[in-house]
Amino acid sequence: MCDYSRKLIAWIDRELPESEADELERHVAVCADCREQLVSFESASGAFNAYCEATFAVATRRKLPRWLPAAGVAAGIAAAAAIAAVLMWPRQHVALVPPGVPPAAEVPHTPIKQSQRQYASVRPGRSHNNQRASATEASARASHVQNISSFPAELPIQIAIPGDAMFPPGAVPPGMSFTAELTISADGSAERLGLRPRLAGFERRANQP
Protein backbone atom coordinates (compact mmCIF):
# COMPACT_ATOMS: atom_id res chain seq x y z
CA MET A 1 0.00 0.00 0.00
CA CYS A 2 1.42 3.35 -1.06
CA ASP A 3 1.91 6.01 1.65
CA TYR A 4 0.31 8.64 -0.53
CA SER A 5 -2.96 6.75 -0.74
CA ARG A 6 -4.05 8.18 2.65
CA LYS A 7 -4.15 11.63 1.13
CA LEU A 8 -6.04 10.74 -2.02
CA ILE A 9 -9.54 11.59 -0.73
CA ALA A 10 -8.43 14.91 0.76
CA TRP A 11 -6.81 15.62 -2.62
CA ILE A 12 -10.08 14.84 -4.45
CA ASP A 13 -11.85 17.24 -2.07
CA ARG A 14 -9.19 19.95 -2.59
CA GLU A 15 -8.45 20.00 1.11
CA LEU A 16 -4.68 19.57 0.84
CA PRO A 17 -2.32 22.55 1.03
CA GLU A 18 -1.10 23.56 -2.40
CA SER A 19 2.42 22.20 -1.98
CA GLU A 20 1.14 18.77 -0.88
CA ALA A 21 -1.43 18.75 -3.67
CA ASP A 22 1.28 19.39 -6.29
CA GLU A 23 3.45 16.65 -4.84
CA LEU A 24 0.56 14.19 -4.85
CA GLU A 25 -0.36 15.10 -8.40
CA ARG A 26 3.17 14.27 -9.56
CA HIS A 27 3.06 11.00 -7.63
CA VAL A 28 -0.30 9.92 -9.05
CA ALA A 29 1.07 10.43 -12.55
CA VAL A 30 3.62 7.64 -11.96
CA CYS A 31 1.80 5.36 -9.45
CA ALA A 32 -0.67 2.89 -10.97
CA ASP A 33 -1.94 1.75 -7.54
CA CYS A 34 -2.88 5.29 -6.54
CA ARG A 35 -4.57 5.89 -9.89
CA GLU A 36 -6.60 2.72 -9.43
CA GLN A 37 -7.60 3.74 -5.91
CA LEU A 38 -8.43 7.22 -7.10
CA VAL A 39 -10.91 5.80 -9.61
CA SER A 40 -12.43 3.57 -6.93
CA PHE A 41 -12.83 6.47 -4.45
CA GLU A 42 -14.33 8.77 -7.04
CA SER A 43 -16.79 6.05 -8.06
CA ALA A 44 -17.78 5.46 -4.42
CA SER A 45 -18.23 9.17 -3.90
CA GLY A 46 -20.33 9.47 -7.06
CA ALA A 47 -22.43 6.47 -6.05
CA PHE A 48 -23.20 8.01 -2.66
CA ASN A 49 -24.22 11.29 -4.29
CA ALA A 50 -26.41 9.40 -6.77
CA TYR A 51 -28.05 7.56 -3.87
CA CYS A 52 -28.85 10.91 -2.21
CA GLU A 53 -30.23 12.36 -5.44
CA ALA A 54 -32.44 9.31 -6.07
CA THR A 55 -33.76 9.35 -2.50
CA PHE A 56 -34.47 13.07 -2.71
CA ALA A 57 -36.14 12.75 -6.13
CA VAL A 58 -38.48 10.02 -4.91
CA ALA A 59 -39.33 11.95 -1.73
CA THR A 60 -40.25 15.09 -3.65
CA ARG A 61 -42.09 13.18 -6.40
CA ARG A 62 -44.27 11.52 -3.77
CA LYS A 63 -45.26 14.98 -2.58
CA LEU A 64 -46.90 15.97 -5.88
CA PRO A 65 -50.51 16.97 -5.21
CA ARG A 66 -53.15 14.62 -6.58
CA TRP A 67 -55.04 17.40 -8.33
CA LEU A 68 -52.09 18.14 -10.60
CA PRO A 69 -53.12 15.81 -13.51
CA ALA A 70 -56.68 17.19 -13.46
CA ALA A 71 -55.29 20.71 -13.48
CA GLY A 72 -53.20 19.76 -16.53
CA VAL A 73 -56.30 18.58 -18.42
CA ALA A 74 -58.18 21.73 -17.45
CA ALA A 75 -55.28 23.89 -18.60
CA GLY A 76 -55.20 22.03 -21.96
CA ILE A 77 -58.92 22.55 -22.53
CA ALA A 78 -58.67 26.20 -21.54
CA ALA A 79 -55.76 26.68 -23.97
CA ALA A 80 -57.72 25.01 -26.82
CA ALA A 81 -60.77 27.18 -26.05
CA ALA A 82 -58.61 30.31 -26.04
CA ILE A 83 -57.10 29.39 -29.45
CA ALA A 84 -60.59 28.71 -30.86
CA ALA A 85 -61.89 32.05 -29.50
CA VAL A 86 -59.01 33.95 -31.06
CA LEU A 87 -59.45 32.23 -34.45
CA MET A 88 -63.26 32.59 -34.52
CA TRP A 89 -63.32 36.23 -33.44
CA PRO A 90 -64.83 38.30 -36.30
CA ARG A 91 -62.10 40.37 -37.82
CA GLN A 92 -62.54 43.64 -39.58
CA HIS A 93 -61.87 43.39 -43.28
CA VAL A 94 -58.69 45.16 -44.21
CA ALA A 95 -58.17 45.86 -47.88
CA LEU A 96 -54.64 45.05 -48.90
CA VAL A 97 -54.81 47.39 -51.84
CA PRO A 98 -52.66 50.40 -52.51
CA PRO A 99 -54.55 53.67 -51.96
CA GLY A 100 -54.49 54.63 -55.64
CA VAL A 101 -56.27 51.50 -56.91
CA PRO A 102 -60.08 51.80 -57.38
CA PRO A 103 -62.26 49.70 -55.00
CA ALA A 104 -63.47 47.37 -57.77
CA ALA A 105 -60.01 45.99 -58.14
CA GLU A 106 -60.00 44.49 -54.66
CA VAL A 107 -63.02 42.21 -55.22
CA PRO A 108 -61.99 39.66 -57.81
CA HIS A 109 -61.82 36.21 -56.41
CA THR A 110 -62.13 33.65 -59.15
CA PRO A 111 -64.07 30.78 -57.52
CA ILE A 112 -66.71 33.06 -55.97
CA LYS A 113 -67.25 35.02 -59.16
CA GLN A 114 -67.78 31.79 -61.06
CA SER A 115 -70.41 30.71 -58.55
CA GLN A 116 -72.15 34.07 -58.82
CA ARG A 117 -72.27 33.73 -62.59
CA GLN A 118 -73.91 30.33 -62.26
CA TYR A 119 -76.48 31.81 -59.89
CA ALA A 120 -77.21 34.66 -62.34
CA SER A 121 -77.90 32.23 -65.17
CA VAL A 122 -80.47 30.32 -63.06
CA ARG A 123 -82.29 33.39 -61.70
CA PRO A 124 -84.14 34.65 -64.88
CA GLY A 125 -86.25 31.46 -65.16
CA ARG A 126 -87.78 31.98 -61.67
CA SER A 127 -87.90 35.75 -61.43
CA HIS A 128 -91.08 36.78 -63.26
CA ASN A 129 -93.58 34.66 -61.27
CA ASN A 130 -95.71 35.50 -58.17
CA GLN A 131 -94.84 36.89 -54.76
CA ARG A 132 -94.34 33.42 -53.23
CA ALA A 133 -92.00 32.49 -55.98
CA SER A 134 -89.99 35.60 -55.31
CA ALA A 135 -89.98 34.81 -51.56
CA THR A 136 -88.75 31.29 -52.32
CA GLU A 137 -86.23 32.76 -54.62
CA ALA A 138 -85.11 35.16 -51.95
CA SER A 139 -84.60 32.37 -49.44
CA ALA A 140 -82.91 30.21 -52.05
CA ARG A 141 -80.72 33.13 -52.94
CA ALA A 142 -79.94 33.75 -49.32
CA SER A 143 -78.97 30.11 -48.80
CA HIS A 144 -77.03 30.11 -52.02
CA VAL A 145 -75.22 33.24 -51.02
CA GLN A 146 -74.52 31.55 -47.73
CA ASN A 147 -73.26 28.54 -49.64
CA ILE A 148 -71.13 30.77 -51.75
CA SER A 149 -69.65 32.46 -48.75
CA SER A 150 -69.00 29.16 -46.95
CA PHE A 151 -67.76 27.44 -50.07
CA PRO A 152 -64.12 26.97 -49.53
CA ALA A 153 -62.27 29.01 -52.04
CA GLU A 154 -59.27 26.87 -51.10
CA LEU A 155 -58.88 23.74 -49.04
CA PRO A 156 -59.29 24.36 -45.31
CA ILE A 157 -56.12 25.00 -43.39
CA GLN A 158 -55.25 21.92 -41.40
CA ILE A 159 -53.26 22.18 -38.20
CA ALA A 160 -52.02 18.92 -36.70
CA ILE A 161 -51.88 19.03 -32.90
CA PRO A 162 -50.27 16.07 -31.07
CA GLY A 163 -52.42 14.72 -28.26
CA ASP A 164 -49.56 15.25 -25.79
CA ALA A 165 -49.61 18.97 -26.52
CA MET A 166 -53.19 19.34 -25.28
CA PHE A 167 -53.43 16.74 -22.57
CA PRO A 168 -51.07 15.43 -19.92
CA PRO A 169 -49.26 12.13 -20.67
CA GLY A 170 -51.60 9.16 -20.31
CA ALA A 171 -54.82 11.16 -20.70
CA VAL A 172 -55.18 10.19 -24.39
CA PRO A 173 -54.19 6.88 -26.03
CA PRO A 174 -50.70 6.78 -27.54
CA GLY A 175 -50.70 7.84 -31.18
CA MET A 176 -53.75 10.05 -30.71
CA SER A 177 -53.56 13.45 -32.36
CA PHE A 178 -56.02 16.15 -33.34
CA THR A 179 -56.48 18.02 -36.58
CA ALA A 180 -57.84 21.53 -36.43
CA GLU A 181 -59.47 22.54 -39.76
CA LEU A 182 -59.82 26.24 -40.29
CA THR A 183 -61.84 27.68 -43.13
CA ILE A 184 -61.19 31.28 -44.06
CA SER A 185 -64.08 33.21 -45.66
CA ALA A 186 -63.75 35.64 -48.53
CA ASP A 187 -63.47 38.65 -46.24
CA GLY A 188 -60.49 37.11 -44.49
CA SER A 189 -62.18 36.20 -41.21
CA ALA A 190 -62.27 32.70 -39.79
CA GLU A 191 -65.39 30.99 -41.10
CA ARG A 192 -65.33 27.61 -39.45
CA LEU A 193 -63.11 25.75 -37.04
CA GLY A 194 -63.38 22.04 -36.57
CA LEU A 195 -61.34 19.76 -34.34
CA ARG A 196 -61.08 16.12 -35.36
CA PRO A 197 -59.37 13.40 -33.35
CA ARG A 198 -57.08 11.04 -35.23
CA LEU A 199 -55.71 7.76 -34.01
CA ALA A 200 -52.62 6.47 -35.80
CA GLY A 201 -53.35 3.24 -37.73
CA PHE A 202 -57.10 3.80 -37.99
CA GLU A 203 -57.24 6.74 -40.35
CA ARG A 204 -56.63 4.87 -43.62
CA ARG A 205 -59.22 2.24 -42.81
CA ALA A 206 -61.83 4.89 -42.05
CA ASN A 207 -61.22 6.69 -45.32
CA GLN A 208 -61.59 3.58 -47.48
CA PRO A 209 -65.01 3.03 -49.08
Add this chain to the structure above:
Amino acid sequence: MSGESVPLALPLARLATDTCEATTLYREMRKPLLRYLVCLGLTADEAQDVVQDTFVGLHQHLAAGGPQKNIGGWLFRVAHNAARDRQNSYQRRHSAPLDMEVEASMVDEATPEQAVLEKEKFRRLRNAVRLLTDAERECLLLRAGGLRYREIAEILGMATSTVGDTVERAIKKMAENCNV
Protein backbone atom coordinates in the same frame (compact mmCIF):
# COMPACT_ATOMS: atom_id res chain seq x y z
CA MET B 1 -46.39 60.53 15.83
CA SER B 2 -44.07 61.48 13.04
CA GLY B 3 -41.28 61.78 15.59
CA GLU B 4 -41.86 58.16 16.65
CA SER B 5 -41.83 56.83 13.12
CA VAL B 6 -38.31 58.07 12.36
CA PRO B 7 -36.39 55.71 14.67
CA LEU B 8 -38.51 52.78 13.44
CA ALA B 9 -37.59 53.51 9.84
CA LEU B 10 -33.93 52.59 10.25
CA PRO B 11 -34.33 49.00 11.47
CA LEU B 12 -37.12 48.44 8.95
CA ALA B 13 -34.90 49.57 6.08
CA ARG B 14 -32.17 47.28 7.32
CA LEU B 15 -34.58 44.36 7.55
CA ALA B 16 -35.76 44.96 3.99
CA THR B 17 -32.20 44.79 2.71
CA ASP B 18 -31.51 41.63 4.62
CA THR B 19 -34.78 40.09 3.43
CA CYS B 20 -33.62 40.52 -0.19
CA GLU B 21 -30.44 38.71 0.69
CA ALA B 22 -32.41 35.98 2.44
CA THR B 23 -34.61 35.56 -0.65
CA THR B 24 -31.58 35.03 -2.89
CA LEU B 25 -30.12 32.61 -0.38
CA TYR B 26 -33.43 30.77 -0.18
CA ARG B 27 -33.40 30.13 -3.94
CA GLU B 28 -29.81 28.86 -3.82
CA MET B 29 -29.86 26.87 -0.61
CA ARG B 30 -33.36 25.42 -0.43
CA LYS B 31 -32.68 22.33 -2.53
CA PRO B 32 -29.33 21.34 -0.93
CA LEU B 33 -30.89 21.76 2.52
CA LEU B 34 -33.97 19.72 1.60
CA ARG B 35 -31.81 16.97 0.10
CA TYR B 36 -29.65 16.84 3.21
CA LEU B 37 -32.66 16.62 5.54
CA VAL B 38 -34.48 14.02 3.43
CA CYS B 39 -31.33 11.90 3.28
CA LEU B 40 -31.01 12.21 7.04
CA GLY B 41 -34.39 10.51 7.28
CA LEU B 42 -36.93 13.31 7.50
CA THR B 43 -40.04 13.12 5.36
CA ALA B 44 -40.40 15.70 2.59
CA ASP B 45 -43.00 17.58 4.68
CA GLU B 46 -40.80 17.61 7.76
CA ALA B 47 -37.84 18.74 5.68
CA GLN B 48 -39.93 21.59 4.24
CA ASP B 49 -40.91 22.65 7.76
CA VAL B 50 -37.32 22.58 8.96
CA VAL B 51 -36.11 24.58 5.96
CA GLN B 52 -38.84 27.15 6.52
CA ASP B 53 -38.00 27.43 10.23
CA THR B 54 -34.33 27.71 9.33
CA PHE B 55 -34.94 30.67 7.04
CA VAL B 56 -37.15 32.34 9.65
CA GLY B 57 -34.21 31.89 12.01
CA LEU B 58 -31.90 33.42 9.41
CA HIS B 59 -34.18 36.44 9.13
CA GLN B 60 -34.05 36.90 12.90
CA HIS B 61 -30.30 36.31 12.90
CA LEU B 62 -29.77 39.04 10.31
CA ALA B 63 -32.25 41.38 12.00
CA ALA B 64 -30.35 40.99 15.27
CA GLY B 65 -27.15 42.01 13.48
CA GLY B 66 -25.64 38.53 13.50
CA PRO B 67 -22.53 37.87 11.40
CA GLN B 68 -23.19 37.39 7.70
CA LYS B 69 -20.04 35.36 7.05
CA ASN B 70 -20.57 31.83 5.76
CA ILE B 71 -24.35 31.94 5.77
CA GLY B 72 -24.47 28.61 3.90
CA GLY B 73 -22.70 26.85 6.76
CA TRP B 74 -24.95 28.64 9.25
CA LEU B 75 -28.07 27.38 7.43
CA PHE B 76 -26.81 23.78 7.39
CA ARG B 77 -25.93 23.95 11.07
CA VAL B 78 -29.35 25.29 12.11
CA ALA B 79 -31.16 22.79 9.85
CA HIS B 80 -29.01 19.96 11.18
CA ASN B 81 -29.81 20.90 14.80
CA ALA B 82 -33.53 21.23 14.01
CA ALA B 83 -33.44 17.76 12.46
CA ARG B 84 -31.71 16.44 15.57
CA ASP B 85 -34.47 17.98 17.70
CA ARG B 86 -37.02 15.94 15.77
CA GLN B 87 -35.69 12.80 17.34
CA ASN B 88 -38.61 10.62 16.28
CA SER B 89 -38.13 11.47 12.63
CA TYR B 90 -34.41 11.28 12.91
CA GLN B 91 -34.54 7.75 14.33
CA ARG B 92 -36.49 6.60 11.28
CA ARG B 93 -33.49 6.92 9.02
CA HIS B 94 -32.63 3.24 9.17
CA SER B 95 -36.13 2.13 8.20
CA ALA B 96 -35.52 3.98 4.89
CA PRO B 97 -39.09 3.67 3.54
CA LEU B 98 -38.01 5.58 0.44
CA ASP B 99 -35.57 2.86 -0.60
CA MET B 100 -38.39 0.62 -1.78
CA GLU B 101 -39.80 3.42 -3.89
CA VAL B 102 -36.43 4.28 -5.39
CA GLU B 103 -36.03 0.61 -6.31
CA ALA B 104 -39.54 0.46 -7.81
CA SER B 105 -38.93 3.61 -9.84
CA MET B 106 -36.06 1.89 -11.67
CA VAL B 107 -38.53 -0.40 -13.50
CA ASP B 108 -39.89 2.56 -15.47
CA GLU B 109 -36.52 3.84 -16.54
CA ALA B 110 -34.89 0.86 -18.20
CA THR B 111 -35.38 -2.43 -20.00
CA PRO B 112 -36.16 -5.41 -17.69
CA GLU B 113 -32.53 -6.59 -17.82
CA GLN B 114 -31.20 -3.14 -17.08
CA ALA B 115 -33.77 -2.73 -14.33
CA VAL B 116 -32.58 -5.95 -12.66
CA LEU B 117 -28.97 -4.80 -12.87
CA GLU B 118 -29.83 -1.35 -11.59
CA LYS B 119 -31.84 -2.80 -8.73
CA GLU B 120 -28.97 -5.08 -7.77
CA LYS B 121 -26.57 -2.15 -7.90
CA PHE B 122 -28.93 -0.03 -5.83
CA ARG B 123 -29.31 -2.77 -3.19
CA ARG B 124 -25.54 -2.97 -2.81
CA LEU B 125 -25.38 0.79 -2.56
CA ARG B 126 -28.18 0.90 0.02
CA ASN B 127 -26.49 -1.78 2.12
CA ALA B 128 -23.20 0.09 1.91
CA VAL B 129 -24.86 3.31 3.09
CA ARG B 130 -26.50 1.44 5.98
CA LEU B 131 -23.10 0.18 7.12
CA LEU B 132 -21.90 3.75 7.64
CA THR B 133 -21.98 5.22 11.14
CA ASP B 134 -24.10 8.32 11.81
CA ALA B 135 -21.03 10.56 11.76
CA GLU B 136 -19.76 9.03 8.51
CA ARG B 137 -23.13 9.41 6.82
CA GLU B 138 -23.52 13.00 8.00
CA CYS B 139 -20.03 13.90 6.85
CA LEU B 140 -20.66 12.45 3.40
CA LEU B 141 -24.05 14.16 3.15
CA LEU B 142 -22.62 17.56 4.05
CA ARG B 143 -19.69 16.95 1.70
CA ALA B 144 -22.23 16.14 -1.05
CA GLY B 145 -23.84 19.51 -0.23
CA GLY B 146 -20.59 21.19 -1.24
CA LEU B 147 -19.34 22.07 2.24
CA ARG B 148 -15.64 22.20 3.13
CA TYR B 149 -14.19 20.06 5.93
CA ARG B 150 -13.90 23.16 8.11
CA GLU B 151 -17.60 23.94 7.68
CA ILE B 152 -18.59 20.31 8.29
CA ALA B 153 -16.51 20.34 11.46
CA GLU B 154 -18.33 23.45 12.65
CA ILE B 155 -21.76 21.96 11.97
CA LEU B 156 -21.07 18.59 13.53
CA GLY B 157 -18.97 19.95 16.40
CA MET B 158 -15.79 18.06 15.66
CA ALA B 159 -12.22 18.90 14.68
CA THR B 160 -11.43 19.50 11.01
CA SER B 161 -8.87 16.70 11.03
CA THR B 162 -11.52 14.34 12.43
CA VAL B 163 -13.80 15.25 9.54
CA GLY B 164 -10.99 14.38 7.11
CA ASP B 165 -10.46 11.01 8.77
CA THR B 166 -14.21 10.30 8.90
CA VAL B 167 -14.73 11.15 5.23
CA GLU B 168 -11.79 8.97 4.24
CA ARG B 169 -13.06 6.05 6.29
CA ALA B 170 -16.59 6.45 4.91
CA ILE B 171 -15.46 6.57 1.27
CA LYS B 172 -13.26 3.50 1.73
CA LYS B 173 -16.18 1.64 3.33
CA MET B 174 -18.43 2.60 0.45
CA ALA B 175 -15.84 1.48 -2.11
CA GLU B 176 -15.41 -1.88 -0.35
CA ASN B 177 -19.06 -2.61 0.27
CA CYS B 178 -20.72 -1.60 -2.94
CA ASN B 179 -17.95 -2.78 -5.28
CA VAL B 180 -18.27 0.23 -7.50
